[in-house]
Amino acid sequence: MKKISLAKKIFVALILGCICGIIFNIAPQNYFLDHIFLDGIINLIGQAFTNIIKAMVVPLVFVSITLGVASIGNLKKLGRVGSKIIAFYFGTTAVAVSIAIFFTKFINPGSSFHLPNASQVPISHEQKFSISKIILDIVPTNPIESLAQGNMLQIIFFAVLIGIGITLVADKAVPVKKLLESMNEINLKLVAVIMEFAPIGVFALITYTFSNFGFEIIASISKFLFVVYLILFFHAMFIYTIMFKFWTKLDIKKFWKKFWPVATVAFSTSSSNAALPVSIEAADKMGVSRDISSFTLSLGSTINMNGTAIMHGITVIFLAHIYNIDLSTADLIKVVLMSTLASVGTAGVPGVGMLMLAMVLELVNIPVEGIGLVLGIDRILDAGRTVVNVMGDCICTVIVAKLENELDEKKFNDV
Numbered sequence: 001m002k003k004i005s006l007a008k009k010i011f012v013a014l015i016l017g018c019i020c021g022i023i024f025n026i027a028p029q030n031y032f033l034d035h036i037f038l039d040g041i042i043n044l045i046g047q048a049f050t051n052i053i054k055a056m057v058v059p060l061v062f063v064s065i066t067l068g069v070a071s072i073g074n075l076k077k078l079g080r081v082g083s084k085i086i087a088f089y090f091g092t093t094a095v096a097v098s099i100a101i102f103f104t105k106f107i108n109p110g111s112s113f114h115l116p117n118a119s120q121v122p123i124s125h126e127q128k129f130s131i132s133k134i135i136l137d138i139v140p141t142n143p144i145e146s147l148a149q150g151n152m153l154q155i156i157f158f159a160v161l162i163g164i165g166i167t168l169v170a171d172k173a174v175p176v177k178k179l180l181e182s183m184n185e186i187n188l189k190l191v192a193v194i195m196e197f198a199p200i201g202v203f204a205l206i207t208y209t210f211s212n213f214g215f216e217i218i219a220s221i222s223k224f225l226f227v228v229y230l231i232l233f234f235h236a237m238f239i240y241t242i243m244f245k246f247w248t249k250l251d252i253k254k255f256w257k258k259f260w261p262v263a264t265v266a267f268s269t270s271s272s273n274a275a276l277p278v279s280i281e282a283a284d285k286m287g288v289s290r291d292i293s294s295f296t297l298s299l300g301s302t303i304n305m306n307g308t309a310i311m312h313g314i315t316v317i318f319l320a321h322i323y324n325i326d327l328s329t330a331d332l333i334k335v336v337l338m339s340t341l342a343s344v345g346t347a348g349v350p351g352v353g354m355l356m357l358a359m360v361l362e363l364v365n366i367p368v369e370g371i372g373l374v375l376g377i378d379r380i381l382d383a384g385r386t387v388v389n390v391m392g393d394c395i396c397t398v399i400v401a402k403l404e405n406e407l408d409e410k411k412f413n414d415v
């Protein structure tokens, strides 16, 4: 019998999870089903899968970025790869939020929205953010503390420094580089082993999420939900495809085949960080040199959030309409800039993008409390935007690898 591929198994698990979740949601209340089966067994399996995959993130990011920087070998090349990938990340994020604003103004999802039914969750003003704070937060005072707390921007900063140190020390740092290489191999092997359990993990996570969402809340805000998914879909299918074709001339279908397991993990965990181990594995299969992918993907999972920026753009226009606030062109430009920065500050974990929206709303004087109107369905929005976030990391990585002549096209085309 032909062996079923892991990607297919994960896909089937995803669909089964949706179906079972919806059935459990409609099923009459029952102690065993709700508390023992869903809150107990299913939730436990889903959380255990998420935890184990997250446990790999800090060692993976630290080791792969340090190694990535050290393997690039000279600081000139590091500067070139670094500036290219950052230009792509910032550029695509700004395009994403602009498209979101443009389309939302036409579709106007706020028109069928009824304020009184919405869940009003006040947003505490402690969640205000400032740009100088974001920048200062990147520089660690105690790197061990950053590692322990999983502060990704600080870990990346420190890893880049160590990588530069290894490059400068050259020969005398060879043992450290060898140690990092073998740690990297161990990390990637463990990820491959964990991914064998992905069908079960994805099934549990999706079943639990869907069983928790009543149709009422989804229906009351369905037009908004539809617009978010439509624009995410547009960005993923058109903007990324055009970029990909233009810079690599490769077949996007082959990209999708290898990207698929990453998409399912991103969708079911709603976390770019959790999807990182799988995306590094996928980049390997796409023929991207490890020197490039270990640096660009780890960076991307922390600073590149196109899906989050799309959600920001749509929600700003949606709330402006609901609160009857007229946004000038200058306001919209401010939204594009601020949302691009806010996405950089968004950690690759569930739900943070919605909190970062507060700083965009404040900039154009839209009541921050408005976030409460859409917070109830954030888990569903988050799943979709995380897929687009992670896809952006992978697309930009393949493009930069191609531009740097570090893409093995034979491996890419080999399905």
Ligand code: ASP
Residues within 6 Å of the ligand: 270, 271, 272, 273, 305, 307, 308, 346, 347, 348, 349, 350, 351, 352, 353, 354, 382, 385, 386, 389, 390
């Ligand atoms: N969950 C998203 C991610 O990990 C971030 C967000 O909340 O928008 O990419």
